[in-house]
Amino acid sequence: MSGHAVGETIIICEHVNKWYGDFQALKDVSMQVKKGEVVVICGPSGSGKSTFIRTINRLEEHQEGRIVVDGIEMSNDIRNIDAIRREVGMVFQQFNLFPHLTVLQNVTLAPLWVRKKTRKESEVKAMELLERVGIIEQARKFPGQLSGGQQQRVAIARALAMEPRIMLFDEPTSALDPEMVKEVLDVMKTLARAGMTMLCVTHEMGFAREVADRVIFMDKGQIVEENTPEEFFNHPRHERTKLFLSQIL
Amino acid sequence: MATDVSQPQARAPRPSIDLIGWLRQNLFSNWWNSLISMALLFLVFQTLSGLFNWIVTSDGWPAVANNVRLLLVGRYPPDQTWRPELVVAMIALLLGLSGGLWRGIPLALAAGFALLILLLGLIALTLPPDQVAPLVPTTLFLFGSTGLVALGVAVAWRLGNLLRWPLVVAWIVLYPVAILILRGDATTAIETSLWGGLMLTLILAVSGIVLSFPLGILLALGRRSNLPVIKWFCIAYIELIRGVPLVTVLFMASLMLPLFLPSEVRIDAVVRAIVAVTLFSAAYMAENVRGGLQSLPRGQTEAARALGLNVVQTTLLITLPQALRAIIPVLVGQFIGLFKDTSLVVIIGLTDLLGMAQAINTQPQWLGIAGGVWRETFFVIAVVYWIFSFTMSRTARQIESRLNVSH
Numbered sequence: 001m002s003g004h005a006v007g008e009t010i011i012i013c014e015h016v017n018k019w020y021g022d023f024q025a026l027k028d029v030s031m032q033v034k035k036g037e038v039v040v041i042c043g044p045s046g047s048g049k050s051t052f053i054r055t056i057n058r059l060e061e062h063q064e065g066r067i068v069v070d071g072i073e074m075s076n077d078i079r080n081i082d083a084i085r086r087e088v089g090m091v092f093q094q095f096n097l098f099p100h101l102t103v104l105q106n107v108t109l110a111p112l113w114v115r116k117k118t119r120k121e122s123e124v125k126a127m128e129l130l131e132r133v134g135i136i137e138q139a140r141k142f143p144g145q146l147s148g149g150q151q152q153r154v155a156i157a158r159a160l161a162m163e164p165r166i167m168l169f170d171e172p173t174s175a176l177d178p179e180m181v182k183e184v185l186d187v188m189k190t191l192a193r194a195g196m197t198m199l200c201v202t203h204e205m206g207f208a209r210e211v212a213d214r215v216i217f218m219d220k221g222q223i224v225e226e227n228t229p230e231e232f233f234n235h236p237r238h239e240r241t242k243l244f245l246s247q248i249l
Numbered sequence: 250m251a252t253d254v255s256q257p258q259a260r261a262p263r264p265s266i267d268l269i270g271w272l273r274q275n276l277f278s279n280w281w282n283s284l285i286s287m288a289l290l291f292l293v294f295q296t297l298s299g300l301f302n303w304i305v306t307s308d309g310w311p312a313v314a315n316n317v318r319l320l321l322v323g324r325y326p327p328d329q330t331w332r333p334e335l336v337v338a339m340i341a342l343l344l345g346l347s348g349g350l351w352r353g354i355p356l357a358l359a360a361g362f363a364l365l366i367l368l369l370g371l372i373a374l375t376l377p378p379d380q381v382a383p384l385v386p387t388t389l390f391l392f393g394s395t396g397l398v399a400l401g402v403a404v405a406w407r408l409g410n411l412l413r414w415p416l417v418v419a420w421i422v423l424y425p426v427a428i429l430i431l432r433g434d435a436t437t438a439i440e441t442s443l444w445g446g447l448m449l450t451l452i453l454a455v456s457g458i459v460l461s462f463p464l465g466i467l468l469a470l471g472r473r474s475n476l477p478v479i480k481w482f483c484i485a486y487i488e489l490i491r492g493v494p495l496v497t498v499l500f501m502a503s504l505m506l507p508l509f510l511p512s513e514v515r516i517d518a519v520v521r522a523i524v525a526v527t528l529f530s531a532a533y534m535a536e537n538v539r540g541g542l543q544s545l546p547r548g549q550t551e552a553a554r555a556l557g558l559n560v561v562q563t564t565l566l567i568t569l570p571q572a573l574r575a576i577i578p579v580l581v582g583q584f585i586g587l588f589k590d591t592s593l594v595v596i597i598g599l600t601d602l603l604g605m606a607q608a609i610n611t612q613p614q615w616l617g618i619a620g621g622v623w624r625e626t627f628f629v630i631a632v633v634y635w636i637f638s639f640t641m642s643r644t645a646r647q648i649e650s651r652l653n654v655s656h
Contacts (some may be wrong), residue, residue, distance in 0.1 A: 038332050078559075110558065
């Protein structure tokens with residue numbers, strides 16, 4: 001079950017509002033994440049969960065409210081944003097590996113150019129990470145030669161290579177064939193148990209039950225319910241949550 | 250036997266068709282198909298036999314043979330011929346070295362180049378004896394250059410990766426060095442007005458390609474910029490240039506530019522042509538690059554930014570390499586177009602390959618030939634243009650299929 005060693009607060013979101021034109025995508029979203037916590041965000045499509053997770057590293061801009069990540073206050077200053085992005089790793093639904101670079105180059109790119117590490121240093125680290133996610137034999141291949149599950153594990157290794165303090169997962173298994181979901185979830189579970197602070201948008205309720213400390217349910221841009229997995233799955237409070245759970249479980 | 254039935258076939262069955270079978274299947278499958286095939290074959294035969302007949306019987310070929318020098322280097326001073334020859338020799342050596350080092354495409358290019366100059370040398374030897382004598386030094390030079398290619402391949406084959414960076418640097422400095430060699434030193438400066446023929450065509454094309462490529466990339470990036478001033482400048486430039494024909498740009502550069510400049514500043518005619526071709530080509534290049542950038546999924550930029558790469562790093566490491574890769578066919582198409590478009594400089598008084606052919610047509614010694622010699626000269630320069638364009642297009646195909654492996 002859950003129960004990771006939890007430390008001080010590392011993400012603070014207060015009254016975050018976001019509009020696309022006239023459409024309000026996020027309505028007064030407030031939440032906090034503590035160091036080492038694993039938080040799963042779920043909800044129907046269009047509920048704003050992806051948008052929300054993407055405001056945390058400023059892939060989406062919010063218009064109102066306050067976001068503080070690892071003590072850095074999010075502002076329009078690009079240096080602030082870059083500082084946050086260096087501490088926050090992200091894994092995408094569509095993997096978004098760089099197709100013109102080999103697996104190894106994908107993983108070493110950011111340490112080389114952002115952290116200014118030496119080639120040797122970043123390659124040693126990269127090989128170590130690729131071994132951890134179980135694809136060390138594919139290091140010299142190009143992403144296009146890998147299966148979806150393998151690509152997603154490379155994407156996780158690529159994000160970890162920056163030694164982030166927080167990992168964001170934006171529906172990491174939604175684009176995968178069913179038989180590949182498990183290999184990605186296993187990597188994520190290992191990561192969670194190792195104490196990584198994780199924020200996951202996912203529909204994998206098994207994963208939520210097993211490793212999440214908290215589950216957040218969003219609908220229409222709002223946080224509807226927030227609870228421990230135990231309570232969330234067994235005693236959902238809101239009608240909307242009950243309906244959602246009855247549809248996906 | 251029972252086991253044979255479950256035995257999977259090792260290979261997909263391959264249709265075995267001989268020549269007759271192929272003809273029957275593809276050209277004579279039924280009566281009207283046969284009729285069309287016969288008609289087309291007749292047409293092809295007529296055309297080719299007519300062409301062959303003309304090539305053999307025409308008495309206009311001396312117009313080409315006697316003017317090889319003009320077609321190649323224009324009115325470049327004969328006693329300075331060693332300058333372009335030196336440049337060709339340098340290219341031969343570098344091609345050979347590149348072929349030996351990188352194999353693959355460079356090796357094919359080196360082999361093609363060696364074969365071509367060897368053929369030219371051999372053709373020169375087949376001419377009547379009285380015409381061969383003055384060509385002997387050129388022929389020797391051509392054979393020598395062929396030898397240089399072979400030497401380069403052999404040397405690079407041996408030395409291998411040791412040559413890599415020196416060779417890259419050598420290719421980069423080749424262009425300025427070649428221009429310096431052709432221009433001559435201060436005392437014996439060779440006016441660019443004397444430059445002409447294939448040499449001028451190649452200088453214009455190479456300059457246009459080399460200069461418009463980075464300029465086009467900058468314009469494409471500028472057009473996508475968030476800064477309004479840069480963005481609007483780039484849009485205005487691109488749309489203005491794309492809205493006018495190259496001839497107009499050439500006229501602007503050659504006739505109107507001097508009006509705007511103080512009278513003591515005289516810009517060389519060839520430089521003006523290069524500037525015009527570059528500015529013109531850059532606008533098209535920009536739109537092609539922009540197309541390539543737009544074809545990339547948004548996720549590429551997002552992933553790069555999420556990793557902490559800044560805008561410049563994201564562009565140089567992630568988006569631009571992928572965009573350029575995606576537009577190789579378009580780029581080469583544009584380079585081929587630019588190469589052939591340089592023939593328009595005839596209008597502003599430069600005698601490139603096409604200009605030289607026209608000049609030869611009006612030489613008095615061919616007036617006696619019925620119908621003139623323009624067929625012969627134009628045929629030859631068309632073949633020359635074709636060889637270069639075809640080489641570019643084949644090379645691009647090779648690069649494409651090479652890069653596809655990585656996707």
